[in-house]
Amino acid sequence: MTMATPKTTPTVTNVLHTAYQKSVASYWNSEKDPVNLLLGDIDGLYHHHYGIGDYDPSVLEGPETVGSGGSRDDRIITEMHRLETAQAKVLLDHLGDVSPGDRLLDAGCGRGGTSMMAHQRFGAQVDGVSISEQQVEFANNQARQRGMADKVRFHFRNMLDTGFETGSLRGIWNNESTMYVDLFELFAEHARQLEFGGRYVCITGCYNDVTGGRSKAVSRIDEHYICNIHPRSDYFKALAANNFVPINVIDLTAHTIPYWELRAKSSVATGIEDPFLTAYREGSFHYLLIAADRV
Amino acid sequence: MTMATPKTTPTVTNVLHTAYQKSVASYWNSEKDPVNLLLGDIDGLYHHHYGIGDYDPSVLEGPETVGSGGSRDDRIITEMHRLETAQAKVLLDHLGDVSPGDRLLDAGCGRGGTSMMAHQRFGAQVDGVSISEQQVEFANNQARQRGMADKVRFHFRNMLDTGFETGSLRGIWNNESTMYVDLFELFAEHARQLEFGGRYVCITGCYNDVTGGRSKAVSRIDEHYICNIHPRSDYFKALAANNFVPINVIDLTAHTIPYWELRAKSSVATGIEDPFLTAYREGSFHYLLIAADRV
Amino acid sequence: MTMATPKTTPTVTNVLHTAYQKSVASYWNSEKDPVNLLLGDIDGLYHHHYGIGDYDPSVLEGPETVGSGGSRDDRIITEMHRLETAQAKVLLDHLGDVSPGDRLLDAGCGRGGTSMMAHQRFGAQVDGVSISEQQVEFANNQARQRGMADKVRFHFRNMLDTGFETGSLRGIWNNESTMYVDLFELFAEHARQLEFGGRYVCITGCYNDVTGGRSKAVSRIDEHYICNIHPRSDYFKALAANNFVPINVIDLTAHTIPYWELRAKSSVATGIEDPFLTAYREGSFHYLLIAADRV
């Protein structure tokens, strides 16, 4: 079994199916938020997701400008990056047994940070897909600079219709990218690509069916990112409908709040910190990891 | 068959099931938008929905202050109210054959305007339900002032669980109130209450599956009203799943845009006009009437 | 995207799957009803559907034999044809935006009248399919005579399995041809062929779930045409199950009754007029237009 090489260069027309997808692509093509770029500059792992774990409160103390860890801002940014990277590590911890000969898919890869970490850990070939051409180009450049370009490749493709071969993948993940698509369509495509027994992992924000419909804070996040945050229940319905069986589910909400508290105090805050903190604290929003097997 | 008299006064606890519903109730309990109150003052029909039809451009012309139709603002407000009332008329046009002995439900009745118009047209008993106690009290006061209190009654109840008797109703409508609830739950409860062959009508804003997920403008509306606008497809799936069969579907989008254009120019604009106009014009949002039979 | 050229000439064996389909094909192969042929002779648009709109009562008056509009019979036939053509126009009014470069499918095309009207209006390529070889031959002859043969083509194929390429069509319609097939199978095949956002329109007679099961009059129509008239509910269930979302539904029943009244008085009445009028008037049967988007 070999990974299908795309027969022809996909064009914008067939990667971006809808006006909605075009607006999402446009957002990310022009996005240059320091919260993503400055943090990635630290070690070349550019993430587009949030962090988990307690932050070291000492980064907030000490001199405002220069210190052993740089300025206060530098220290905060370094700490935030550490928490982001910790999140990606937890995601990869749930991918199960992956061998160097396996192939993995990073669905909604952003600038490619998690893909590179996955290759470093498992040796496996990793393909990342994004509907932002700028992200794909950026990520491929990073892969080249790191000498991974033969094993880690990024593609301008739609994760609902990747063109990869049926049954060809050992693992797939979505690191905060499921809120842009319909979960039933997404998991159908994932199920198609994974081999029997393959593993799927996602980390995602989802709203809480127990508190009811999307709260004001959740709609604010949707508006900000032009995304469509799903209720928690949708994940499990869509998994069950597509031959995925959970093996681990972890509520990371309490673990991501410190990241947002730190970010709110940083120079790279974007203004969306408040809705996130409100939503998590009022219980209308969860930060969830799901690991499931394809059967 | 008789309408169940509520055995006990429902308490907040069992009317408001979730934190989400409490936040919606709180919004409407404190709402005193002139766009609703000033317009209702004209003739005592207080609406909580939008209008349809072309407006008379002359209301924008003429003297800013006093004229034959009052000040420019007065003229605009009177015209907007005319369009709102026209919308409610179109809704009632699709209720089918209703006799004075029949009973009707206004699900999400706001301050009761459509309920009163329905009683005036058909002579039937109308019950309206709202999760806002203020709205219910306001509407019952209106019914008393108009001498309709024995035939038009408003209740502090949840439309997902009204307590009305199974099979007791000839007609039900939602006039812009479906975006606060899950459609499958709503139509299940509607189906329970309607007699075989009873009629359901809704007018609603819904987002367009053809343009894709919820657009930025639609999420802005969701945030503003703490609502959860559904895709158009959800209406037809939920109707099909609950023994409802459409008999008329009308795309009112082009007919509601004039209302919003006029409102944007009025003194009672709330700031949400722009997202509505953007969403309708870009095609990501529809204003739809659906009439369906319970079978 | 190009329309698949049929690789091999389909044979009767794989176009006609069942004994039922063979009996339907046989009926239409031998059908030479004046109500279809004489009316088509007027302007070369041969329809196999009914009309809508009020007829001009003056066609029934005046001299029995010769007059300015020909004999009374000639006048009636011309008027019936006008109503048929009006029906096809209303159908095409709901096809949405169609460009000359688009492709359309007339599913159950009969002798091709609607196909030709569609090409004339939109400039688009139209393919019609029928399981009657005689109809296909007749329609292709008409297309040649009208100089449209390069853009309007008729095929001896089963609309449940056309062989056309996936996602290749902008629009599909059924003009009174859905009663010969299972709707779930039909809409699955339509959904396969349409591009995302493509439009489907049908005009059809359907029986009314509200009055209950198929009435005597409806079964009489079924027997006459060897067809299987569906309940109205089946249309909406099958659309919902196949990613179609209604945008317009119009009850044309009142608009088609005049056509049948006129036809009952014409020389080309076939005897089925009475069951149609009975069924429409007693409410057990609807004449319905549905327009829906493929999502």
Place this chain on the structure above:
Amino acid sequence: MTMATPKTTPTVTNVLHTAYQKSVASYWNSEKDPVNLLLGDIDGLYHHHYGIGDYDPSVLEGPETVGSGGSRDDRIITEMHRLETAQAKVLLDHLGDVSPGDRLLDAGCGRGGTSMMAHQRFGAQVDGVSISEQQVEFANNQARQRGMADKVRFHFRNMLDTGFETGSLRGIWNNESTMYVDLFELFAEHARQLEFGGRYVCITGCYNDVTGGRSKAVSRIDEHYICNIHPRSDYFKALAANNFVPINVIDLTAHTIPYWELRAKSSVATGIEDPFLTAYREGSFHYLLIAADRV
């Protein structure tokens, strides 16, 4: 567990839900076909179903008028009645273990013949329901004359909504009465009434999915009886959806053809014999027995 005594005498309003049901009731209320009455006169078992098994060809021979078995017509009628009764016996053979203390339901009981045979065989209480008041009255008279009125009772009720107590029945059958109702609704009501492990049996004509849609002959039967013959597949889908599991399925088609051949030659032929024989012989129609357990 006791059988619910109907609290109030049901009125026509709530027994006959739809115009369709009213037309069926009207048909059977005025029906006085000799094929049903003359045959029942023989031994007081009035059937409304067809027969199975080979007929004795000698009944067709011998003197036209008087003979040992009466006139030729008398002999034919006696023989037809024997075949009808044989059919009911086969149905009862599949009811499983029934004790005198059990309760049984004859759903669509006609003039009560099968109900009385069931009581005679098992000693159990039998309730029959019909939407024809004339049939109910006739059948109750028969029960009185036979001294069974305390154990065999007939009710003017709708088999889709009998009012009998949940879980109260050991067995239910439909002897050629399923073609008047939706099978999903019917089996839901049957499932409600049967105890866990209770038995359901039906004998029915159904059209054959393998030959395709309803044939001309089948639609002719539908028109004649104002019924809605189902495809064979619908039975198994509706059983599976309502917790019924088949234990025996028998194709009785070949066994019922002799009955129809004899009937076609009898004086009590109604004209529907030809469509039945055509449909059975061309394979578009089956005569089927299904026995299933409620689980």
Place this chain on the structure above:
Amino acid sequence: MTMATPKTTPTVTNVLHTAYQKSVASYWNSEKDPVNLLLGDIDGLYHHHYGIGDYDPSVLEGPETVGSGGSRDDRIITEMHRLETAQAKVLLDHLGDVSPGDRLLDAGCGRGGTSMMAHQRFGAQVDGVSISEQQVEFANNQARQRGMADKVRFHFRNMLDTGFETGSLRGIWNNESTMYVDLFELFAEHARQLEFGGRYVCITGCYNDVTGGRSKAVSRIDEHYICNIHPRSDYFKALAANNFVPINVIDLTAHTIPYWELRAKSSVATGIEDPFLTAYREGSFHYLLIAADRV
């Protein structure tokens, strides 16, 4: 339409998908039970299923060692083989019309006995599949010895994914092989391979939903054969979900008990006789034949 020739020799990897399937294959690869081999030696029809019909009690009588029918053991074994062959005959009786030009599939063919009987009866080409390479090799040897190798072929393949062409088969059967697979997956694959109107037959042991969950005796059988006996209800749910419509269902339980009683007294008893007899007699287990059409 031609049967797809396997493009490449399938390897163990893609025939055996799961650890479970590997354990089943391993069991059958090493199986050399006299109850299968000795009986097959009689006439070269090697069965892996049980028998039906009454046995001749005289085989148990007479001399222990030598007699006209051989020793008592020889007589018993011959009689058991007769009952097994009778079972296969009944299965083939329900395959419907099969012509020499048709193709048939024996899904889970064991050592090929039923396949050869089918070819002898119908003249049709028969393909058998098994996940035991030893069985496939053994069966192909038998076919060669009998001169049938051009028409009866056995393949090392998984019946859930045979690689045979869509719509290429007239008939498929499972003779006691459904308990190794998920029925929904199996019938989906069967439905894919059969032509419209094709016939499916299975004979199987299934547990009885009426007595409840799997009994101790049934679990003992599961353990013995590493199989997963299904409830009776699963068969009908999975058929209904995959376009199969039953035409005959026969409860063979009473007919198979004599075989087990005889086997329990034979020298080739394997120890599993007791659980079978217990399960059949207590009613927790059925031996069922199902014949169904693909529509």
Place this chain on the structure above:
Amino acid sequence: MTMATPKTTPTVTNVLHTAYQKSVASYWNSEKDPVNLLLGDIDGLYHHHYGIGDYDPSVLEGPETVGSGGSRDDRIITEMHRLETAQAKVLLDHLGDVSPGDRLLDAGCGRGGTSMMAHQRFGAQVDGVSISEQQVEFANNQARQRGMADKVRFHFRNMLDTGFETGSLRGIWNNESTMYVDLFELFAEHARQLEFGGRYVCITGCYNDVTGGRSKAVSRIDEHYICNIHPRSDYFKALAANNFVPINVIDLTAHTIPYWELRAKSSVATGIEDPFLTAYREGSFHYLLIAADRV
């Protein structure tokens, strides 16, 4: 809302619905395994489930007979009991916020150990149900001895049909009791009883869809306990179908193996240790905790 007091003492007839349930009840009524009784004797918490966590290897060392912790056997039994109690603690850790005024259900309560721990922790009223009258009597005796009889009550009832009031419970758990029932029926009944937002927790052994069907070892366990171990996938399908949304899923397999290793070396080993260890180690079986919210 008050807990329904059972109106009448349930009889065996309506608690035990099937022969299967009777055999399970009979097993547990006569069960007196030291592995359950001796361990419970230690502190009066009688468990019918397995343990988690590493055991202290020193219990295996030291004098065979007398030591500080009693004999070697005593030390092992005490250690096994510690691990069992640790398992119940982990289960209770996932019940969420429970107040003294809340009510909880222990579905399949055995001799009541977990119920008593729950009451001790939360102060809430706990009802336990079991289909073994002996277990219920034993557990009620324990509750009396511990002075909890007014708050902790055990009932001879079927967990598929408890008779408790709709929406009356805050939490429900199954501690190794789901393998005796159909999960869809069970979760439907649980969903009925829980309030919106109520919590469900189960710990269970389930077989692994990834390794395929039930392995030989799993069937051995099924036979031993007359149970029906479900595939992991069934849990998530049945939860999704019954309005339950997972919030935590933990694979406890590695954590329960030490318990089984210790038990295999103990004097109270029952012989089933080997199949458990085989199944867990080969990966065909999981020990899983699921916590889910009722929405």
